[in-house]
Amino acid sequence: MEDIVPLKIQILSILGSLLFLAFIARLILKGKLREEYSVIWIACTAFLLFFSIWRDGLEKIAGLLGVYYAPSLIFLFGFFAIILFLVHLSMVASRQHRQLKELAQELALLKGQKEADKKSHEEEP
Amino acid sequence: MKKAPLLILIPCFNEAQSLPSLAGEVEAARAQLSMASEVLYINDHSTDHTKAELQRRGLPFLDLPINLGIGGAVQAGYRYAWQEGFTYVARIDGDGQHPPAEIEALIKAMEAEKAPVVVGSRFVEKKGFRSTISRRLGIKILSHWCFWLSGIRVLDITSGMTLINREALSLAAPHYPDTFPEPESVVLYGLHQLKVVEAPVNMRSRQTGASSITPGLSVFYMLKVLLGLFFITLKIRRYGRYSTA
Numbered sequence: 001m002e003d004i005v006p007l008k009i010q011i012l013s014i015l016g017s018l019l020f021l022a023f024i025a026r027l028i029l030k031g032k033l034r035e036e037y038s039v040i041w042i043a044c045t046a047f048l049l050f051f052s053i054w055r056d057g058l059e060k061i062a063g064l065l066g067v068y069y070a071p072s073l074i075f076l077f078g079f080f081a082i083i084l085f086l087v088h089l090s091m092v093a094s095r096q097h098r099q100l101k102e103l104a105q106e107l108a109l110l111k112g113q114k115e116a117d118k119k120s121h122e123e124e125p
Numbered sequence: 126m127k128k129a130p131l132l133i134l135i136p137c138f139n140e141a142q143s144l145p146s147l148a149g150e151v152e153a154a155r156a157q158l159s160m161a162s163e164v165l166y167i168n169d170h171s172t173d174h175t176k177a178e179l180q181r182r183g184l185p186f187l188d189l190p191i192n193l194g195i196g197g198a199v200q201a202g203y204r205y206a207w208q209e210g211f212t213y214v215a216r217i218d219g220d221g222q223h224p225p226a227e228i229e230a231l232i233k234a235m236e237a238e239k240a241p242v243v244v245g246s247r248f249v250e251k252k253g254f255r256s257t258i259s260r261r262l263g264i265k266i267l268s269h270w271c272f273w274l275s276g277i278r279v280l281d282i283t284s285g286m287t288l289i290n291r292e293a294l295s296l297a298a299p300h301y302p303d304t305f306p307e308p309e310s311v312v313l314y315g316l317h318q319l320k321v322v323e324a325p326v327n328m329r330s331r332q333t334g335a336s337s338i339t340p341g342l343s344v345f346y347m348l349k350v351l352l353g354l355f356f357i358t359l360k361i362r363r364y365g366r367y368s369t370a
Contacts, residue, residue: 101193101303105201108167108187112205 013052021045040085129161130212133228134202136167136195137186137219141174147221148182154225159232165205166219169198195285196306200297207298214297215288222254223286227326231288234324241293242314244279245286246323253327263343267308267350274358277315279323282308286326293319300367302357308350309357316361 024041027033033041051057062070133151137144155162166186168176170193179186187201199216206214215231217223223245231243247255248264255261268282285307289297293314302309315321361367 100191101197101200104189104191104193105197105204108189108201109205109208112185112187 010052010055014049017045017049017052020048044081128210129163131158131160131162131232132202132206132209132211132214133162133164133225134167134199134206134214134216135164135219136169136198136202136216137171137175137179138169138192138195138198139171139173139175140219141171141178143219143221144175144178144182147219147225148184150221151225154228157226158229160213162215163211165202167198167202169193169195194304196301196303199306200301203294203297203301204299207294211294212291213288214294216285218285222328222330224327224329227286228288230324230326231286234322235288235290238320238322240320240322241290242311242319242321243288244281244284244311244321244323245288245326245328246279246281246284247326247328248280249323250325254330255328256330259343263347266347267354270351271308271312271354274354275312275315277311277321279311279321281323282311286328289314296367302353305346305350305353309353312354312357312361316358317366 021042024033024038024045028035028038058073059070062068062073065073067073133155135147135151140147151164155164164185166179166184168179168186168188170189170191176186176188187205189198189201193201202216203214213232213235215228217225217228227245231245234240234243247253256264264281264283268278268280271282272278283305287307287310296313296317296319297310300313302313311321
């Protein structure tokens with residue numbers, strides 16, 4: 001069978017995927033990335049690694065789906081995954097926005113309560 | 126000591142300039158009101174001397190640790206009012222646009238119309254400061270959009286001068302909308318079968334400071350509010366009402 005992906009590129013992409021995996025692992029170890037977010041990145045790396053090793057996998061899948069130009073499949077999946085993840089991040093940001101608002105309000109109310117207590121305490125004796 | 130039934134909320138963001146005259150007006154107005162009242166200023170994490178000014182004058186205030194914007198700031202006040210058991214909550218802006226003495230007009234309208242929500246309006250009777258032409262057009266569009274969506278007619282739909290009773294407060298404390306809250310809050314009340322009426326009041330152009338809605342922001346404001354009105358209507362219609370006390 002003819003080589004679709006040259007060997008050099010294959011080695012490079014495997015190395016790249018492994019490096020990325022190591023980078024993600026390092027971020028988790030240093031506490032800079034929560035495990036729940038790391039799952040998606042590890043999944044991405046696994047995906048990259050999978051196609052780096054299975055060299056003509058992309059062509060085969062493209063053939064199955066009737067996609068004429070195989071690399072466009074990468075763009076399709078890539079864009080789709082990125083957009084999904086961005087929506088997910090917007091949801092996270094919205095949730096944190098609401099939580100922050102509630103915390104700030106709670107804090108302001110407690111501070112006010114404390115001031116009022118102090119005042120009434122001063123007035124008593 | 127029995128608590129006053131009315132709480133007057135005054136959200137402030139960088140209002141150190143207008144505070145001295147406003148505080149004086151508020152005290153004068155409270156003496157004239159037909160019911161006993163308390164005041165609560167809300168410092169929305171101002172970057173000027175608003176907080177120092179409030180402290181120096183010994184005015185009661187909530188101090189937000191981060192800037193929440195008008196919606197979050199007012200909601201903090203509503204939550205306070207709910208906790209402390211106030212029966213009525215008036216809200217006026219901290220920039221001097223709403224003469225505190227006009228709160229009496231809102232109280233009268235609430236009594237006369239038996240309405241849980243009264244909005245101070247510049248457009249019912251065309252008097253006082255009525256803003257620029259482009260703003261009036263924007264307000265008109267929002268007002269029509271709100272009516273078309275929800276069947277609630279409020280002319281001065283962006284007015285920040287309101288009086289609500291405890292029934293409406295039970296909605297506002299947990300669910301008061303974010304960012305540009307006034308038009309959405311009208312829908313929030315209206316779709317929960319709380320009658321919203323407008324009372325004619327005299328407003329002034331702001332005394333000091335700048336509007337939070339600059340020309341560049343106004344397009345964004347319109348889009349945000351148009352969308353916000355659409356979604357809050359859909360949400361309440363589709364997923365049912367929030368529970369009220």
